[in-house]
Amino acid sequence: MSCCRQCEGLENMFDGEIAAEDLADYRENGPAHETRIMLDVLRRHDLNGLTLLDIGGGVGVIQHELFAAGIASAVDVDASTAYLRTARQEAERRGTAERTQFQHGDFVALAEQIEPADIVTLDRVICCYPDVQAMVRLSAARARRFYAFVFPRDLFYLRWAQRVADVFLWLTRNKYRFYIHPSREVDSILQADGLRPHFHKNTGLFWQVRVYVRE
Ligand SMILES: C[S@@+](CC[C@H](N)C(=O)[O-])C[C@H]1O[C@@H](n2cnc3c(N)ncnc32)[C@H](O)[C@@H]1O
Numbered sequence: 001m002s003c004c005r006q007c008e009g010l011e012n013m014f015d016g017e018i019a020a021e022d023l024a025d026y027r028e029n030g031p032a033h034e035t036r037i038m039l040d041v042l043r044r045h046d047l048n049g050l051t052l053l054d055i056g057g058g059v060g061v062i063q064h065e066l067f068a069a070g071i072a073s074a075v076d077v078d079a080s081t082a083y084l085r086t087a088r089q090e091a092e093r094r095g096t097a098e099r100t101q102f103q104h105g106d107f108v109a110l111a112e113q114i115e116p117a118d119i120v121t122l123d124r125v126i127c128c129y130p131d132v133q134a135m136v137r138l139s140a141a142r143a144r145r146f147y148a149f150v151f152p153r154d155l156f157y158l159r160w161a162q163r164v165a166d167v168f169l170w171l172t173r174n175k176y177r178f179y180i181h182p183s184r185e186v187d188s189i190l191q192a193d194g195l196r197p198h199f200h201k202n203t204g205l206f207w208q209v210r211v212y213v214r215e
Helices: 004-013 016-029 033-043 061-068 081-094 107-113 132-140 156-171 183-192
Strands: 051-055 073-078 100-104 117-123 143-152 195-203 207-214
Touching: 016 081, 033 061, 033 117, 033 143, 033 195, 033 207, 051 061, 061 073, 061 081, 061 117, 073 081, 081 100, 107 132, 117 132, 132 143, 132 183, 143 183, 143 195, 183 195, 183 207
Parallel strands: 051 073, 051 117, 073 100, 117 143
Antiparallel strands: 143 207, 195 207
């Protein structure tokens, strides 16, 4: 990424072991709390026949859940080989792999080759990318109807936590970094692209869930 270093960090951070743990957790407990909130907001709408672009889909929770809600097809772009492989295996098991395109790499670098979709989701992904302008602008431009994301709250103690984490990651030679991007900046990129706020909920001390719609 602007991403070379961060992509290497993502490959190491989200490896086969993490992917196997996440899949086991999903099979046992269903989607994470914030993901479930985001999915519930989307499922209030008729999703039959819609297309999904899930950026940084992890083990594919959003795809698996939205196929059950009637979407027609999905594209999963992920910088982690292990996550992408696990998402594909789970899609094969569920019979949705043929309707899903799996693409490995940095979404920002691949964006021009990726078709717009009715629903674009980024669940805990924007905080993995250094260039918030590029990530949000290019992903928003691909959202025909809904743009939904889970993202850290923009609070001073999280910015401090990020700095402490950066030092720890640097000391342990880990190339992965996470970022607390300003919520106002994300909101203004989305609104400039014609997306309107539809839903916003803070959950606990860390995360927020936001859904935008194109009117
Ligand atoms: C914290 S994990 C979240 C995974 C999943 N969405 C979830 O909530 O369980 C972040 C995911 O975003 C992916 N990711 C981060 N930056 C990316 C980028 N620029 N392009 C593609 N995938 C990216 C990572 O590889 C990883 O799968």
